[in-house]
Amino acid sequence: xxxxxVAAKTTLWIVAMAAGMAGMDAAAQAPPVDGxxxxxxxxxxxxxxxxxxxxxAAHPGVxxxxxxxxxxxxxxxxMAGERADVFxxxxxxxxxxxxxxxxxGPVQRFARNAMCALVRAGLDVTSANLVERMLDPAIxxxxxxxxxxxxxxxxxxxxxxxxxxxxxxxxxRLAAKALQLTGGPASxxxxxxxxxxxxxxxxxxxxxxxxxxxxxxxxVREEPALRTVNMPDAIDVGASYGIASLAGESTGARAxxxxxxxxxxxxxxxxxxFAPR
Numbered sequence: 001x002x003x004x005x006v007a008a009k010t011t012l013w014i015v016a017m018a019a020g021m022a023g024m025d026a027a028a029q030a031p032p033v034d035g036x037x038x039x040x041x042x043x044x045x046x047x048x049x050x051x052x053x054x055x056x057a058a059h060p061g062v063x064x065x066x067x068x069x070x071x072x073x074x075x076x077x078x079m080a081g082e083r084a085d086v087f088x089x090x091x092x093x094x095x096x097x098x099x100x101x102x103x104x105g106p107v108q109r110f111a112r113n114a115m116c117a118l119v120r121a122g123l124d125v126t127s128a129n130l131v132e133r134m135l136d137p138a139i140x141x142x143x144x145x146x147x148x149x150x151x152x153x154x155x156x157x158x159x160x161x162x163x164x165x166x167x168x169x170x171x172x173r174l175a176a177k178a179l180q181l182t183g184g185p186a187s188x189x190x191x192x193x194x195x196x197x198x199x200x201x202x203x204x205x206x207x208x209x210x211x212x213x214x215x216x217x218x219x220v221r222e223e224p225a226l227r228t229v230n231m232p233d234a235i236d237v238g239a240s241y242g243i244a245s246l247a248g249e250s251t252g253a254r255a256x257x258x259x260x261x262x263x264x265x266x267x268x269x270x271x272x273x274f275a276p277r
Contacts, residue, residue, distance in 0.1 A: 034062045034252035037083065039074045041090035041241065042183075043113070043151070043212050047272035048088070054268065055259050062252040070149035070183040078103060084246055085253035088260075090212075091150035092242040104244040110260050112275040113239040114231070115154050116213040120201050121225035125208065127232050131162050134174060134208060141174065142181045142206030149183025154237045155210040161235040179206055198223040212239060214273040241274070 040048055045068050052064045067074070067084070075094035078084060079101065087104060089095045090113070098104035117134075119125045125133045134141050146152035159174040181187065181200055190196035198219035201209050209216075216228040231237070243260060245253050259265045266276055 034250055035065060036062060036085045036250060036252040036256055037065050037067070038086045038088060038256070039067050039069075039078065039084045040086075040088040041071045041074075041150070042068045043090055043215055044068070044088055044111075044241070046218065047111075047214075047269050047274065050272070051260060051265055051268045054264060055256055058259075059252065059255060062255065064252075064256065070144070070151075072148040072150065073183075073185060078246065085248075085250055086243065086245055086256055088241065088243045089150070090239060090241055091153065092240050094150070095242045095244040098246070099244060102247065104246050107242045107244045108257075108261060109240050109277045110243045110257075110265075111241040111269045111277055113212045113214055113241065113273075114275070115151075115158055115210060115237050115239065116216040116231065117229040118197050118201050118209040118211055118216040118219050119227045119229055120204075120207050121227075123207055125227075125229050127230050130208075130229055130232065131165075131167060131170070131235065134162075135167070135170065137177070140205070140207045141178050142200060142209040143178045144182045144211065145180040145184035145187065148185060150239065151211055151215075152180060152183055154239055158210065158231065158235055158237045161237065165234045178210075181205055181209075195219045195222045198226060201226055217273055241277075 048066060056062060056064060071089040071091060071094050075097060078087060078098055087095050087098065092107060092109065095104055095107040099107055117125065117130055133139055143155040144151035146156050155178065156175060159171045162174065163170040182196055190199050195218050197209050197211050197215050200206055201219065202223045213228065220226050220228055243257055245257055270276065
């Protein structure tokens, strides 16, 4: 082989080796991608979407992946062995159950919510007459599904408080008439891109829907003809949201929990209507 050809081939080989080593160098210096799987209550979707953008910007190489749903159903999946790094629940009980089972670390409250009535257009409902209207046989009252979804559990607690406030048999009557329209294993998903509560009330499935105040506010932004009515003090129910890192947590998981508990995370949650922890 002519010397010139040998020299050319040798030069190409050296260039290729140098490029390969440079690529290996760059790969070694790039931060590893830490994928953090977060199971979270559906009512947190908008707030955690904003939190994720800020968190990932401050933690290069950490990617958050969210699975949203009714907290009770998510808890059951985790108890059955499905893997996640963080569980953000709309109550304290579900992550506490995982903690007792050795599947999660200590549970911390990271946000609070309250229950409101989302009311269809044209229906005369105020805080003063809300109980009377809910008990009216002609009024359809929608709720989430108890046990599967903490929002349903809070609604049932509210029904019990109505009875304790002096309305005989109110808890049984309200539980019997409540339409469990969301949060259950067989509940249909909302139309794509829609707030499920706005869709149900505006679409005529319920006249009054008992849900979190944050959900009701989002529904009214989507369907301005709907209204949010606050609960009377005598029957008001508060919702505490609990968060825990799960067994085998990553560094990114711990950092995300700390972010939500910290000032920046709390500001983001407050901006979506959640009360401080």
